[in-house]
Amino acid sequence: MSERRLPPVTQIGMTSLALIVAGGIYLSAHLPHHVPLGPAVALLAASVLLLAANLIVLTRVPDFPWGRFFDVAKWTLLAYVVIAGMIEYSFLRDHIKGGVLVVLTLSLVVFAVHVPVLVGFTVARFYEPEGPASDGLHA
Amino acid sequence: MVALVADVAISAGAVAPDSVPPASIERPDFEIVPRKGLIVVAVVAILSIAAIAANELWPLAFFHFVGGASWTIIDLFLGFVLGPIMGKLSVPARVEFTTRLMPKMVLIMPTVVTMTLAAGWQLGVHLGTVDSNYYNHGWTVASYIVVGVMAVIALGLLEPANIAVLVELKKPRPKPEVIEKLMKRFIYCAGILGLMQVATLVIMTKLTVG
Numbered sequence: 001m002s003e004r005r006l007p008p009v010t011q012i013g014m015t016s017l018a019l020i021v022a023g024g025i026y027l028s029a030h031l032p033h034h035v036p037l038g039p040a041v042a043l044l045a046a047s048v049l050l051l052a053a054n055l056i057v058l059t060r061v062p063d064f065p066w067g068r069f070f071d072v073a074k075w076t077l078l079a080y081v082v083i084a085g086m087i088e089y090s091f092l093r094d095h096i097k098g099g100v101l102v103v104l105t106l107s108l109v110v111f112a113v114h115v116p117v118l119v120g121f122t123v124a125r126f127y128e129p130e131g132p133a134s135d136g137l138h139a
Numbered sequence: 140m141v142a143l144v145a146d147v148a149i150s151a152g153a154v155a156p157d158s159v160p161p162a163s164i165e166r167p168d169f170e171i172v173p174r175k176g177l178i179v180v181a182v183v184a185i186l187s188i189a190a191i192a193a194n195e196l197w198p199l200a201f202f203h204f205v206g207g208a209s210w211t212i213i214d215l216f217l218g219f220v221l222g223p224i225m226g227k228l229s230v231p232a233r234v235e236f237t238t239r240l241m242p243k244m245v246l247i248m249p250t251v252v253t254m255t256l257a258a259g260w261q262l263g264v265h266l267g268t269v270d271s272n273y274y275n276h277g278w279t280v281a282s283y284i285v286v287g288v289m290a291v292i293a294l295g296l297l298e299p300a301n302i303a304v305l306v307e308l309k310k311p312r313p314k315p316e317v318i319e320k321l322m323k324r325f326i327y328c329a330g331i332l333g334l335m336q337v338a339t340l341v342i343m344t345k346l347t348v349g
Contacts, residue, residue, distance in 0.1 A: 010295060010299070014292075014295035017290070017291045017294055017295055018287075018291045021290060021291055024283075025283045028269065028283055029276075029279075029280045029283065030271055031269060031270070031271060032270060072302060075172070079249065082184070083249065083253050087253075087256075089188065090191050090257050090260055093191055093192065093261070094261070111294075115294050115295075115298070118294070118299045119298060119302050119303075121299070122300060122302070122303040123302060123303045126306075126307060
């Protein structure tokens with residue numbers, strides 16, 4: 001299989017997701033009492049940095065098939081925005097507010113962006129142009 | 140569904156050392172995301188939101204129990220029954236099975252998981268089981284951790300592999316080695332998720348009986 005050498009996008013993405021999941025567990029485990037936000041903010045910041053790092057290393061891959069990436073990622077993004085919206089609604093329904101709401105909302109943003117990046121990347125990494133009818137998405 | 144004959148060149152070495160020589164594979168036509176299924180997904184999502192908004196015990200319990208049972212059974216069945224069977228199928232059989240199973244999984248799993256977790260959280264708020272003063276709080280946190288691990292594996296590995304294998308199969312000349320690699324990832328992930336679901340069963344039964 002002539003697979004190109006690519007940065008460890010999946011591994012970085014999974015680490016980033018694990019960090020926001022850990023932050024979410026930390027916050028959930030303390031509710032409804034006052035939660036010290038420091039650890040959750042640190043986990044979120046690390047997760048955001050990994051997301052940014054992932055996007056940066058991906059943009060530096062020569063000849064990366066961005067068309068294929070966005071074909072998949074845009075629909076995945078739509079699906080995960082809906083899912084994140086449902087989760088956000090339940091936070092608001094439960095009167096979560098202040099710093100906790102901000103951290104959880106930003107965590108949802110990272111989640112809703114990083115999953116489409118991972119799906120788009122996994123599809124695009126196996127893309128090899130064969131001709132006009134070869135893309136598989138528009139067949 | 141109309142059968143589409145795909146001119147798939149099977150590289151024997153890439154699939155299995157003793158597999159058949161290059162041949163054409165019959166590949167059923169399929170949609171990566173079955174559009175008709177999106178209607179069902181939308182209905183389930185709207186009903187889940189309505190259950191959360193109403194904050195009544197029965198609808199929340201219904202969505203959490205039905206979703207949770209479906210999630211657990213699908214993961215266990217896929218991880219321990221279907222996964223090993225798929226691994227032993229011939230390549231054409233696996234391709235046909237995959238094109239029929241995976242598009243449904245693209246819709247079923249995110250819907251079932253979202254419904255279970257959203258209704259489950261609200262149910263926990265309603266019953267007080269997510270309150271940190273709850274006497275079994277340690278078990279509740281254990282359930283968060285198990286779900287968290289499952290989420291990272293499912294979102295980071297399993298779902299991308301699911302979509303990628305379907306996109307590959309949509310190509311006029313899908314590469315068997317790519318499908319093989321992605322399916323291996325999918326089957327291993329399903330096995331790990333099946334094991335995690337055993338942990339979920341232990342935790343949930345413990346939380347139920349107190």
